[in-house]
Amino acid sequence: MSTNKVRVRFAPSPTGGLHLGGVRTVLFNYLFAKQNGGDFILRIEDTDQTRFVPGAEEYIFNTLKWCGLEPDESPLHGGPYAPYRQSERKPMYREYAEKLVQDGYAYYAFDTSEELEEMRSTYKTEANPSPQYNHVLREKMRNSLTLSEDEVRRLLSEGAPHVIRIKLPMNEEVTFTDLIRGEVSFHTSQVDDKVLLKADGMPTYHLAVVIDDYLMKITHAFRGEEWLPSAPVHVLLWKYLFGLENMPQWAHLPLILKPDGNGKLSKRDGDRLGFPVFAMDWTDPRNNEQTTGFRERGFLPEAFVNMLAMLGWNDGSGQEIFTLDELVKSFSLSRVHKGGAKFDYEKAKWFNSEWIKRLPIASYRDTVKTFFDAKGIVVDDKFDHVLELVKDRCTLLSDFVAQASFFFQNPVEIDINAVKPKWDEKKQQFFAELIRAFELTPQWQHDDLEKEFKEMAAAHQIKPGDLMMPLRVMLVGGKFGPGVFDIAALIGKEATIARIKHALGLLS
RNA sequence: GGAGCGUUGGUCAAGGGGUUAAGACGCCUCCCUUUCACGGAGGAAUCACGGGUUCGAUUCCCGUACGCUCUACCA
Known part of the structure; x- marks a missing residue:
């Protein structure tokens, strides 16, 4: 085993x-x-x-x-198979490429990029818009298959620029089992002679992936589906170089x-x-x-x-x-x-809102703070408390700014139009008195504030519900946020009174 | 053009010969909440098409269509 x-x-x-x-x-x-x-x-x-x-x-x-x-x-963490950067592994690739040539599985090609371009344009037809450098066209190109041995030797010794291409068999079925797709097969006649080693001596992906996967003892190779069409090249390379029995199992991801x-x-x-x-x-x-x-x-x-x-x-x-x-x-x-x-x-954002709700705020408090910093909003020691209060209404961490900045500074904008249509002298008087009462409130606690507010509403014969929204807009700036007395309690007596006064000014 | 791969609501998807074809996101309605959210209850909406096989196909087979990927000395 x-x-x-x-x-x-x-x-x-x-x-x-x-x-x-x-x-x-x-x-x-x-x-x-x-x-x-x-x-x-x-x-x-x-x-x-x-x-x-x-x-x-x-x-x-x-x-x-x-x-x-x-x-x-x-490359950063190191490891027994270093280097992990292919550019630093350059020398070893040539060896394998040369071995493939010796074994007859690859060949030298001296075609310049102009020649390749010319080939593509001359053989391009409507029926075949992209001619491949394959088993038929390679006969017409300048490579070690068409040139004489002497000529090839000469060119090589002169240092003529060249690449090494895989020589695809003419008539073979290449089959492998993909972990996700099952059995997949390709006919070699449909695959081109991919460049393995470039003119600059660097391997292409095709060569490098096979050699490095072998050298690094990779057992399972996952990659995107876009790689599927070139998989037969890699399978062939494994067969020629290291044996199919050593090949990692492929999985092409959707x-x-x-x-x-x-x-x-x-x-x-x-x-x-x-x-x-x-x-x-x-x-x-x-x-x-x-x-x-x-x-x-x-x-x-x-x-x-x-x-x-x-x-x-x-x-x-x-x-x-x-x-x-x-x-x-x-x-x-x-x-x-x-x-x-x-x-x-939309679904991605839903995942985020779920995670905001279920993670303790300690795990993202610091990140959230950077969003406040970026807006120049200075937070204080009630930050955690505030985050806890508004987390259910945030989808992105950046939403905390809009949902909570009014805890730390006066609302930048006050949606006065939300209260103006139903505003009247009675309410004006109510809030004026509320300010005086709040000023004298000894205990600045949620329950006390609510009690005081409601008793005064009763005394003025106004439904508390008609007063809550105005108070909210005064403190928050808009029709949103946690319980209004939670907010008042948290921002404190001074800020609460100041914001009511300010809004009253806007309303009169 | 060729090759390969794929195809269940708008989206993510479960299921796999007989089901009212799960669930989630989004959308809509209602409840909760003296706001907005959260939460809860509902709703609309789906098996690409055509042939087979079968008593019966969304499911199995074959075609077709459609889509995507690749078709570089890029990965």
């Missing part, structure tokens, strides 16, 4: 902010690893030097940290789709429809373009992760709220959907 420890990896290329779908791939990797007592590895796929973006790698680490999905091994129409969710969709797509704020260093993330929008990591888990997976019980630990226990690949799921921002 093989008792190989489960090892999974997330292998992003550091080209920008981490997208929803990327984080979900991380999550499924993480859940699967932890459930099986395995390791979760973060490997940086930075083989495309032209797409290097400073800060992107650090962003990925920070995102995983915020989500609570820390890798066991990574895509997260845009809410309107169809298609993969992109950052642009978020901009267009007004919701975040990246996990955290991202500033593109190339053009300073800013993109807001779920974190800065006021999402709790618990909610973000929970919401992501339910996009394409469920445990069949109807339960929707899960802690990370519960997810680790319940997760199973067999219950992951095959079809893509449209992202629904």
Whole structure:
């Protein structure tokens, strides 16, 4: 019995902010690893030097940290299979590529990008809009299959720029079992001779993923469904290099789709429809373009992760709220959907409101405070109490500002129109007297205030209900918020009286 | 164009030969609350289409349609 420890990896290329779908791939990797007592590895796929973006790698680490999905091994955390950055592993890829050439599974190709372009345009027809560098066209190109041995040797020794391409068999069926989709097969005649090693000596994804998965002893490989069409190349590479019996088990995850129409969710969709797509704020260093993330929008990591888990997976019980630990226990690949799921921002917000309600405020008090700081609102020691009072009406952490700022400062705006239509001299007199009574109130307590208020209403022969809304608007600024005497009690005698006076001024 | 993958309410989805086809989000109504929420009770809304197989298909099979992904010296 093989008792190989489960090892999974997330292998992003550091080209920008981490997208929803990327984080979900991380999550499924993480859940699967932890459930099986395995390791979760973060490997940086930075083989495309032209797409290097400073800060992107650090962003990925920070995102995983915020989500609570820390890798066991990574460029940052280290580990026995270092380095975890493909650019730092560059020398080892060439060896494997050369071996493939020697074994007849790959070949050198000397075609320039102009020549490739020319090939594509000359062979492009209506019936075949994108000609592939495949078993038929490779006969017409400049490669070690068409050139003489001497010529190839000469070109190589002269240092002529070249790539190494896989030589796909002409007539084979490549079949493998996907953990989510079951048996999947491709005919090799439909797949092209993918570049394995680029002219700059860097591997392409296709080569690197196979070699690194082997070297890092990856047992299960999860990735987005967009990779499915190139899976046969990877399977073939495993067969040629390390043996199919050592190949990790593949699982191609369904895509997260845009809410309107169809298609993969992109950052642009978020901009267009007004919701975040990246996990955290991202500033593109190339053009300073800013993109807001779920974190800065006021999402709790618990909610973000929970919401992501339910996009394409469920445990069949109807339960929707899960802690990370519960997810680790319940997760199973067999219950992951095959079809893509449209992202629904309304539902995402619902998850957040649920988590705001069930988490103790201590776990997000500091984050909420940053939203107050950003608005320049100074909070005081009743902050926790206030948060507790208004948490049920907040969907995002940023909502606390609108729901609670009046506890710490006078309302910025007073919705005087909410009381004006029913305002009259009797009420004016009532509040004038209420001020005097409040000034003399020895005990500034909820029950005392309410009692006093109601007795005075009775004395003035006004229904308390007709007076509550005006008082609320005076204290809060609008028709919302917790119990009005809770508010008065909490903001204190001085502020209460001052706000009533101020509003009275506006009303007369 | 080709290949691959997919298709249960508006969205996330359970179910899987016989069901009133769960549940959640959103929407609507009502209750609670002298506000707004929370909470509670209801409501509208669904098996892409066509053939089979079967006593019976949303479920199994085959087509069709539609959608998506890929089709780079990007991942």
